[in-house]
Each structure stands twice: as C-alpha cells, then as structure tokens.
Amino acid sequence: MSHAMAPAPGSTTIDVKLKIWRYSAATGERELADYEVEAPDWVTLLDVLDLIKDKVDGTLAYRKSCRMMICGSCGMRMDGAAVLACKTRMWDIVQAGHVPVISAMGNLPIVKDLVVDMEPFWSKMRAMKPWLQPGYTEPPDGKEYLHSQEEMNVIHKEALCINCGCCVSECNSMESDPEFLGPAALAKGMRFVGDPRERAQVERLEEYNSEHGIWDCTRCYFCTERCPKGVDPRDAIAKLGAESVKEGIDRDMGAKHAKWFVHSAKTTGWLRETELVPKTQGIVSSIKEMKFAMGLAVKGKVPPPFPPHVAEDVKQSRALYDLVKEQGRDGAAGIVQGERALAHINLFEEPDAAPASLLGPEVTPGETPPHGEG
Ligand code: SF4
Numbered sequence: 141m142s143h144a145m146a147p148a149p150g151s152t153t154i155d156v157k158l159k160i161w162r163y164s165a166a167t168g169e170r171e172l173a174d175y176e177v178e179a180p181d182w183v184t185l186l187d188v189l190d191l192i193k194d195k196v197d198g199t200l201a202y203r204k205s206c207r208m209m210i211c212g213s214c215g216m217r218m219d220g221a222a223v224l225a226c227k228t229r230m231w232d233i234v235q236a237g238h239v240p241v242i243s244a245m246g247n248l249p250i251v252k253d254l255v256v257d258m259e260p261f262w263s264k265m266r267a268m269k270p271w272l273q274p275g276y277t278e279p280p281d282g283k284e285y286l287h288s289q290e291e292m293n294v295i296h297k298e299a300l301c302i303n304c305g306c307c308v309s310e311c312n313s314m315e316s317d318p319e320f321l322g323p324a325a326l327a328k329g330m331r332f333v334g335d336p337r338e339r340a341q342v343e344r345l346e347e348y349n350s351e352h353g354i355w356d357c358t359r360c361y362f363c364t365e366r367c368p369k370g371v372d373p374r375d376a377i378a379k380l381g382a383e384s385v386k387e388g389i390d391r392d393m394g395a396k397h398a399k400w401f402v403h404s405a406k407t408t409g410w411l412r413e414t415e416l417v418p419k420t421q422g423i424v425s426s427i428k429e430m431k432f433a434m435g436l437a438v439k440g441k442v443p444p445p446f447p448p449h450v451a452e453d454v455k456q457s458r459a460l461y462d463l464v465k466e467q468g469r470d471g472a473a474g475i476v477q478g479e480r481a482l483a484h485i486n487l488f489e490e491p492d493a494a495p496a497s498l499l500g501p502e503v504t505p506g507e508t509p510p511h512g513e514g
Pocket residue numbers: 307310311312313314322323356357358359360361362363364373374377
C-alpha cells in the first residue's frame with residue numbers, strides 16, 4: 141500500500157468518512173451509521189468525532205478530555221482494535237481510501253455509542269491497592285528518600301499507564317473470564333511490587349497468584365500490542381510471575397509449568413513435554429490424561445520419556461542458565477522481552493509513515509456489531 145506524503149499541516153482539507161456503531165443501552169437499539177465530513181489535513185479521529193458532533197449529529201456520545209494522549213478518556217475501537225482517538229491521525233487512512241469502522245471498546249459494558257461503563261475497570265484497579273504500603277513515612281532527618289535510576293527502571297514502563305482501558309478491551313482472557321484481574325490492573329500491581337519503597341511485595345504477590353490472577357493470562361500479547369503508551373502489560377505480568385517464583389510462591393500450575401521448563405532446559409537442553417503433566421498437574425491428573433497420552437504415543441507423537449533425550453549442545457543451555465544465575469537475574473530482572481514495546485511509542489510521527497497498527501494484517505474490519513449488545 142502506498143501512502144501519500146502528508147502536506148504541511150493546515151495547507152489542505154480532506155473528506156473523512158467513518159462508519160460508527162451507534163448504540164443505546166436504554167433502548168437496546170443499534171445501528172451502523174455512515175458519516176462524512178470535510179476536515180483539515182491534520183485531524184485525528186477525535187477531531188473528526190468533534191466535527192461530526194458539532195456539524196452533523198449532536199447526539200453522538202464519546203469521551204474525551206485532554207486531546208493529547210494523557211488523560212486516557214478517548215479509548216475506542218477502530219476496525220475492531222482499540223486505539224486512543226486523539227492519537228490516531230486520519231491522513232493516511234483517508235489517502236488509502238479506507239473507511240474505518242468505529243465502535244466502543246470491548247470487554248466493558250456499553251452505555252451509549254462509544255461510551256463504556258468503566259466501573260469494572262476501576263474496581264479491579266482498586267483491588268490492586270494502588271498506593272505504597274505501609275504508606276507515607278517521613279524520611280529521616282527531613283531529607284528525601286533517594287533511589288537510583290536503575291532501581292526505578294524495573295517499573296519505568298508500568299508507571300506510564302494512563303488508565304485508558306485499551307489493553308482490557310482486547311484481552312483474550314477477560315473475554316472468557318470477566319473476573320480475570322486483567323492487563324491494566326496487573327500492570328498497576330507490578331508498578332507497586334517493583335517499587336523499591338514498597339514493603340508489602342510478598343502479600344501483593346500472594347493476592348495476584350489467586351484465582352483469576354496472573355497465571356490466567358493466555359499470553360496472547362494483544363494488551364501489549366494495543367497499549368498506546370508502551371506500558372507492555374504482558375511484560376508486567378511476566379515480571380509478576382518471575383517475582384512470585386523467586387519468593388517461593390509457586391502453588392499455581394502456571395508457576396510449576398514455568399519452573400519445569402527451566403529445569404528441563406537446564407538438564408537436557410530441550411523441553412521434555414512428556415514429563416510436563418506429572419510435574420505440573422501431579423500424579424492424579426496425569427493418570428486421567430493417560431488414555432489421551434497413549435493415543436498420541438501410538439501415533440508416534442510422543443517421544444519415550446526414558447532414557448531422556450539430551451541435546452547435543454546441552455552445554456550451551458547449561459552455560460546460559462549459569463550465566464543468568466551468576467548475574468543475579470532472578471525475578472523481574474530476568475524478564476527482558478518487553479523492550480520491543482517501548483519501540484512502539486511514536487513520539488514524533490514520520491511524515492510518510494503508514495499507520496501499520498491500524499491498517500496492518502492484525503486488523504479485521506469491524507462491521508460486525510460491537511460486543512455486549514443484545
Ligand atoms: S497477554 Fe494476557 S493480559 Fe494481555 S491481553 Fe493476552 S490474555 Fe490478556
């Protein structure tokens with residue numbers, strides 16, 4: 141797809157077409173409505189909604205406040221994927237001849253049009269106790285508490301959250317289990333677990349390891365993909381898991397699974413999946429799975445567990461394990477996968493950059509009704 145070079149801001153106008161899912165919780169009526177407005181070339185999706193509300197239909201409902209990607213009010217879906225309306229420029233979309241479908245965020249009840257009820261979001265945030273424990277204490281001698289940049293780097297990304305709900309909108313696990321704490325709340329949890337001033341890390345980790353907690357994440361990475369601020373909630377959840385194992389909180393099958401993978405890679409250089417079920421689920425569950433396992437074995441899909449196959453280059457995996465131990469990379473310090481999320485943050489737009497996150501292959505045009513209706 142080619143993208144025309146954006147003109148100097150304000151030098152021309154564009155015709156912007158949108159399809160918007162209108163919905164009223166009061167009446168249950170819904171409609172995919174077409175809109176078209178003339179707009180300056182620099183407009184964002186939020187500017188276009190403002191123009192529609194001012195000039196075409198004053199009953200259109202959506203949220204906004206800061207218009208500069210900091211208040212978190214304007215989360216909504218474009219073509220089925222959550223965006224901040226005030227961060228989404230329309231120029232390339234219009235040049236591509238695309239008519240985006242706008243709808244309310246997912247996984248939250250719709251009140252009207254693009255406005256969702258954020259109470260489920262806030263109740264999970266409150267459950268995370270988003271304050272330092274034991275609370276504020278006067279520093280000794282009236283001085284400040286000082287912390288190094290290195291200490292604060294652990295929670296640098298998590299502290300960028302603006303509570304917009306875009307991650308929650310796209311969370312696979314929340315779709316099947318609305319009680320799942322979810323990416324935004326768990327990222328907030330990591331923000332406090334990783335804070336060097338916090339004194340209740342273990343109590344927090346115990347809570348986050350409960351039912352509907354960190355191990356219910358399916359690792360789909362949609363939260364990280366859609367977060368407009370580079371918070372990388374999936375990375376935060378991985379850090380919480382690693383901190384839990386470090387503190388010996390490993391009762392959940394997810395933790396046992398992770399520990400077994402490390403042990404397996406260290407001892408034989410590969411993942412011995414045949415031993416995974418007994419090591420993580422216990423003997424009783426393993427016996428229940430025996431018929432299924434025998435079926436796989438008959439079809440040649442399961443390698444025999446004994447003698448365990450040892451990879452030719454097993455020394456490399458052992459050396460890697462020893463290096464991680466030597467460097468003290470236990471817990472959150474060992475999670476390095478999230479740096480790519482920071483690269484997602486476009487502080488300055490390239491003039492001819494394609495809005496890949498909107499028009500790329502991950503987007504399914506959203507002409508099906510948004511969730512939660514009827
Ligand atoms: S990675 Fe986990 S928390 Fe993030 S969207 Fe997927 S299931 Fe939800």
